[in-house]
Amino acid sequence: MQLPAFAAQPDVEVLILGAGWTSTFLIPLCVERRVSYAATSRPSHPKPETVPFHFDEHAAHPDRGAFAALPSARTVLVTFPIVAPGAATRLVRLYEETHPGAAPRFVQLGSSGIWELQPGQDSVWLDRHSPYKTHDARAAAEQELLAxxxxxxxTVLNLSGLYGGPRAMKHVVGRVAPTKEALRRSGSIHMIHGIDVARVILAVHSNFALAAGQRWLLTNNRVYDWWDIAATWGTEFATLKGQAPSPHARGERGLQPQWARELMREERVRALPRSPEQLGRALDSRDFWDTFxxxxLILQLD
Known part of the structure; x- marks a missing residue:
């Protein structure tokens, strides 16, 4: 998707550091809602209508000139991961120093993978207040930012699996479940669509006081079952006898639907999707949606 043009201006409401997949949903929503924005891309891989910018998180003294070239913004969205100790603070302080008077707020995108069930945990449910992997370098950098x-x-938005646009579940079943035993081991999956990620970011931008200093867990409030996904999609338009996949071969979905049926019989599962207790891990993201x-909007996987 080609990014739409924006009018160059000294000040914007939202600055997107890293015009990647998220920006393909966020920028159109900014345009629709008339929220001024700017986005950056690496100087080595420039994208149309973006500001060249690269942050070397391992450099003790990053390039101040690169920061000074960025527009002033009310909200700065960091889409790329930061893992080096001290780097999150350096990024924030360099932006503030090179944009006096801007008073920016910072949003860091992270991953929901930092939450795992703890040994002996009674419930399969986890929420944003549950213990997370504090030894994870990315989570530690996020905590540094929150401090x-x-x-x-x-604020930090820890996102579950991202889908939308070229990211479709029907394209990954074969990689997740190449064998029946791999499918047997596949449990829950949590997702959020790019459109909802964009809505979440602009909600935080508009009501930052509700989010400041906090880590949020984001899903679309659904727990999906890999067996159900495999039974639905299989290996989408499976190749037959070495021939190219045919768009008319919808009945040929590979072996995954058969494996799912066999596993249901073997594991005594009467219907899909399995319950969260059967799946073994369930994420509760109601806090964010209730707070804001x-x-x-998007609940159906494709």
């Missing part, structure tokens, strides 16, 4: 609040308002008075 800058309230002096510099910051929103509902996810």
């Amino acid at each position: 800058l609040s309230p002096g510099t308002p910051t 008075g929103l509902e996810p």
Whole structure:
């Protein structure tokens, strides 16, 4: 998807550091809602209508000129992961120093993978207040960013599996479940569509006081079952006898639907999807949606 043009201006409401997959949903929503924005891309891989920018998180003294070239923004969205100790603070302070008077707020995108069931845990449910992998370098950098609040308002959005656009579940079943035993071991999966990610970001931008200093867990409030997904999609338009996949071969979905049926019989599962207790891990993201008075829009996997 080609990014739409934006009018160059000294100040914007939202600055997107890293015009990747998320921006293909966020930028159109900014345009629709008339939220001024700017986005960056690497100088080595420039994208149309973006500002060249690269942050070397391992450099003790990053290039101040690269920061000074960025527009002033009310909200700065960091889409790329940061793992080096001290790098999150350096990014924030360099932006503030090169944009005096801007008073920016910072949003870091992260992953819901930092939450895992703990040994002996009674419930399969996890929420944003559950213990997470503090030894994870990315989670530690996010916590460093959060520690800058309230002096510099910051928040972290830990996103579950991302889908939408070229990211479709029907394209990955063969990789997740290449064998019956691999499918047997596949349990729950949690997702959020790019459109809802964009809505979440702009909700935080508009109501930052509700988010400041906090880590949020984001899903579309659904727990999906890999067996159900495999039974639905199989290996989409499976290749037959070495021939190219045919768009008319919808009845030929590979062996995954058969494996799912066999596993249901073997594991005594009467119907799909399995319950969260059977799946073994379930994420509860209601806090964000309740706090901001929103509902996810896209619930159907494709």
